[in-house]
Ligand SMILES: Nc1ncnc2c1ncn2[C@@H]1O[C@H](COP(=O)(O)OP(=O)(O)O)[C@@H](O)[C@H]1O
């Protein structure tokens with residue numbers, strides 16, 4: 001099967017002009033096709049706070065009021081998505097920016113209001129992804145750049161966690177491609193000591209993860225990320241990694257071992 005890389009990049013890279021510039025340049029060096037899924041939670045939080053709209057995240061998910069949904073849509077589907085596409089175009093990566101509503105790419109269902117009302121947050125499954133559209137775009141040698149806004153096909157936009165979109169897109173394409181899923185962020189991988197960037201756990205399995213979670217060594221945004229990683233391996237994704245965004249080329253070409261390989 002043909003190799004396909006599903007790459008997720010998070011808000012701390014996106015919000016750093018230099019790191020994002022280096023990252024998009026590195027993506028242009030990849031020889032295999034890829035799909036990029038991006039977050040941008042940090043910029044949405046900063047913007048909402050400037051507008052005096054308080055933000056709350058529960059288990060890494062944003063409680064999304066009508067006002068917050070507007071900010072999320074303008075931030076993720078607007079500025080961030082188009083900025084990444086423009087950055088890639090300068091290196092001749094012919095990319096196309098999409099929300100889940102575009103081309104009916106990602107259909108979601110508003111999360112149940114019990115036990116916690118998350119507001120306009122959408123949940124997705126493998127069946128939510130329009131894989132025909134993604135395959136057609138790849139055949140046309142267009143690189144999809146996907147943001148964290150989805151829709152319910154009843155006219156409502158919904159906010160969906162970008163880690164979950166990356167996992168679900170990877171799983172949905174794993175029957176058609178040899179899929180590698182890579183989460184890129186600002187640290188060197190999953191760390192044994194979150195204060196020490198040199199304490200990278202090179203290989204992490206689910207048993208070790210549960211023990212580190214219990215000890216509080218793995219917490220916050222890393223919890224949903226790792227849950228998505230283990231789910232991807234169970235659903236047929238061939239390889240899953242969590243790495244520093246600056247290591248993307250080395251990690252994919254396997255020229256050096258860096259970051260955390262999920263086993
Ligand atoms: N053991 C750990 N190793 C690395 N990061 C960790 C660990 N435990 C918690 N984290 C936190 O998880 C964060 C990554 O999750 P998140 O903020 O959701 O990233 P992103 O926006 O890139 O998806 C890191 O910035 C770090 O603060």
Ligand SMILES: CC(=O)N[C@@H](CCC(=O)OP(=O)(O)O)C(=O)O
Nearest residue numbers: 011039040041061062148161162
């Ligand atoms: C429902 C939900 O939590 N959506 C996320 C989508 C963006 C995201 O996931 O951004 P990062 O990858 O930068 O964290 C949010 O609004 O924060």
